[in-house]
Amino acid sequence: MRRWQEEATGSRVRGVALALGGTLLLAGCAGGSFTGATEQAKPVHHLYMILFVVATVIFVLVEGLILWAALRYRRRDDALPPQFHGNNLLEFGWTLGPLIIVAVLFALSFQVISKVDAEASDPAVTVNVTGFQWQWEFTYAGEKVQVEKGQPPQDLSVKGTTAKPPQVYLPVGETIHFNEQSKDVIHSLYIPEFLFKRDLIPGHTNSFQITISKPGVYHGQCAQFCGLAHSQMHFYIHAVSRPEYDAWLTDQKKKLASGCPEDTTPGQIAAKNTAFDKDCLAEPANKPFTLTFNNQDAGVPHNVEIYTDKTASKRLGGATGPADLITGPASTTYRVPALPSGRYYFHCDVHPESMTGTLVVK
C-alpha cells in the first residue's frame, strides 16, 4: 500500500517535470519571435540564444539529478545508508566547471556590450527624446521649421499625449543617434523589438545609437515606473525608406509652418490622465469663439487658460483665472474674445508644466 502511494507520487513528480520542461522550451520559442529589428539587436539575440541553450542544458541536467535522486533513493528498508561526508575533488570539480561556464558567458557578453554601446561620430539622424509625465517628445536635431514670424526657426518635434501617442518616423538602414533627457522623474525608452531600453534621467543626458534593419511599425513604451499614467506612455516608431522619411519630414514641416496640423475638432479639448488630448488648437482670427473643455479626470481639477506666450504673463481668455477650475468628470464652455492672427500659448493653471499647448489663430 505504502509502496504504491510512493509510486503514484513519483509519477506526479515526473508529470510536473515534463510540463515544466515543455513550458521552458515554449519560452525559448517565444524568445525567437523577437529576433531583433536593429543591427545592434542581432548580436543580443544571438547571445540570448546561446544563454538559452546553456541554461536549458544546465536546467535539464540539474533538475534531472534532483528528480533522479528523489525517485531512485527512496527509503526501502531501515538500514542506515553509507554516511559519506564529502569529497574535495568533487567540490573542486563543481566549482571549476561552473566557473568556466560563467567566464565564457561573461566574455561573450563583454563583446556584445561594445557592439551595443558603440557610437558612430557621424549619425545620419539625431533625435533628442524628452520624457515627461506621461509622454514623450521627439525632436529632430537640425530639421528647422519656421513656426513663427520673426522668431528663430525651431527643430521639428513630435510630441504625444496619453490619448494620442507620438508617431515617430525614422529611416531604415541609417545610423540614428538618440539623446535622452527627462523633465521630471526617471523614465525608460523601451522598444521590445529592438531588444533595448535606456533610462531617461533628470539632470543627466544618456545617448545611444541604433540602425533599424527592417521597415515596419514598432511599438515602444516607458519601462521605468514613473507614476500615475506610466502604463499609458506608448509611442510608435515607423521605420521607412529614406525617400518616405524625407517626404514625411517635408510634410511635417509644411504642416507645422502653416499652424496647427492636427486639430480636426476645432473648439474642443479634453483632459485625461493629467494631459490634454491635443497640443494645438486652431481658431479663426478676429472673431470671438468658444472652447468646450471636457475634464475626464475624476476628482482632479483642471482648466484651460490662454496666454500671449510661454511666460504666461498676460491672460487672453479661457478660464477667468487660476481659481476658475472644474473637477472632472465635467464639461464647461469658455468664451474667448476675438484675437488677431498669430500663435498663442495655453495651459492648465494646475499643471502648467505638463499640460501645455499652442493656439494658432489665422
Next chain:
Amino acid sequence: MAITEVRPEAAPSGSPAIGYQRHPIWEWLTTTDHKKIGIMYLVNSYIFFAVAGLLAMFIRTELAEPGTQFFSEQQYNELFTMHGTTMIFLFVIPILAGFANYIVPLQIGALDMAFPRVNALSFWMLPLAGVILYSGYLVGGTACAGWTEYPPLSEQGCTGPGVSGLGADLWIIALLLVGTSSILGAVNFITTIFNMRAPGMTMFRMPMFCWTVLVTQLLVLLATPVFTSALVLLLIDRNLGGSFFEPAKGGIAVMWQNIFWFYSHPAVYVMVLPGMGIVSEILPVFSRKPLFGYKAFVFATAGIGALGFSVWAHHMFATGTVLLPFFSLMTFLIAVPTGVKFFNWISTMWKGKLTFNTPMLFAVGFLSMFLIGGIDGVFLASPPVDFALHDTYWVIAHLHYVLFGGSVFAVYAGFYYWFPKFSGRKLGEGLGKLHFWLQMIGFNLTFFPMHILGLLGMPRRVQDYLPLHDWTGINQLETVGAYIIAVSTAPFLANVVMTLRRKTRDEENPWDANTLEWATTSPPPPHNFDSLPEIHSERPLFDLHHADELAVHADATTTSTTGAH
C-alpha cells in the same frame, strides 16, 4: 555517553512553578523568551504574508484583462507598492528571523538569545511598522512609487484624486523601524552565535542553518545602516527641503539607486540564505545522511555573502550610469557558489534513504524551483540581454522564482519540519501534501508564463496593457495560477488549526533528526535544556544514537570534512 549539565538548578518537570503566574496574554506581550518571540515573529509575518498575498490577488485580477476593470491607476500603483514592500520587509525577512529566533539558540545549545530584551524590542517594532505602513490607507493613500521608491518620483509623491502624498513618509518611517529592528536583531544573533555556543559546539560543528543565519546577520549589520541613512536623506528631501536626490536642486537621482541596491541586493541573500539553511537541515534528516561537503557549504555561503556586496549595480544596467563589465562579472561569479550548494544538496540525497514527508517535499520543491530562479537570473547578469529584459515581466518571474520558489518553499519546509518542535504535534501529512501540490502547480502556472510575457516586451508595474501579441491569454493563465496559490493556503491553515486542537502528542523527535534542538522536549522548557549530550560533530544526536553504526562506517568518517575529533 557523558552528559553536560547546563542547569543543575533547573526544577525537575512536574514541580511547582517558581515565581508568580501571569495571565497568558500578558505573558506573551512581555516575554523575552526567544521561543515565544520566535513564534510571534512567525505569526506576525504570516499575517502580513496573507495581507500582501491578498493584494497580489487584486493585482492579478486587474491584469486578467486589458483596460481598467477594478482598480484605478492610483489604486493599482498602491497595490504593487504595498505588495512588494510588505512581502519583503514584513514577511520574508522577519519570518526567517522568526525561525532563527526560535531555532538558533536551541541548535547551539544556548539558554536564550544574548540580549533577550533587545530581542523583544526587535520584534515589537515590526507590527508597529506594519501598522504605520498600512495607515496610509486611512490618510489618503499609501506609498505608490513601487517598493524601490525611486526618487524623484518618490519625492514628488503621488498625484491623483484625493491623494495626500503622506503615504511615502509613512513608508519611510515604517522602513526605518524595520531597519532598526533588523540591525538590533543582527547584533543579537551575531553575539549569540559567537558567544553562547554550548561546550563542544565549535564553529565548524554548528548546524548549517546557524551558519546561514550568521552570514545573513553579518550582511544585515553591514548593509542595513546604509539603507536607513538613505531613508533619512529621502525623508529630509521630502519634508525639510533637502536636495540629495532632486536634480532640479543639484541632487543626483541615481544616487538613491546606488545606495538602495547596495542594501537591497545583499538583502536578497538575507531573504534566501536562511532558506538554504533550512533546506540544508531537512535534506540530511530525510535522507538519513550527513550534509555533503559541510565546509564547502560554509565557504559557499560566505562567498555568496561577500560577492553579494559587489553586484548591486546589475539592477541599474539600463540607467547607462554604471560600469557594466565589473558588475556583470561579479554577478556571473555569484552563480558559482550557488552551483556548489546545488551539487552538495543533490549529493546529500545521493544514495540516501529518502522519505517524502511534507518538509522534504517542500525542500525538494525548493531545489527544483530555486534552480529556475538561479538560471533565469543569469540572463540578467549579461548587460546586453538585460537591456532587453530589465523592468519586464521576466524580472518579475525571476524574483518570484527566487523569493517564492526559493524562500516561501523553504519557509513552509521549515514550518512543517519544526512544527512538532513548536507544538509537540506533527502537521497532518494528507493536507500537507495537498498544500504542496496545489502550491507547486499554482506557483508555476502564475510565474513561469511571466518569462514569456517579458520576452514579448510587457513592462512591469503597468495597470493596463495593450491587447498585443497574446499578452491577454498569458495574463489570464497567470491569474488562474494566482488563485490556485491562494486556495493552496486553505489546507495549510486547516492543518495548523486541526493539529493544534488535537489532544494527542507525537514523540519528541518525530523525524529522527540529529541537531540539538531535538535533544530537549517538544516544546522545550523556558530554559531550553535540562541537559545536553556531548558534542563531537554537527550531528550530536546521531553520534548519541548510532555509536554502533559509526564504528562500522569509520572508514567513511575518517575522511570527514567536519573536523570531528
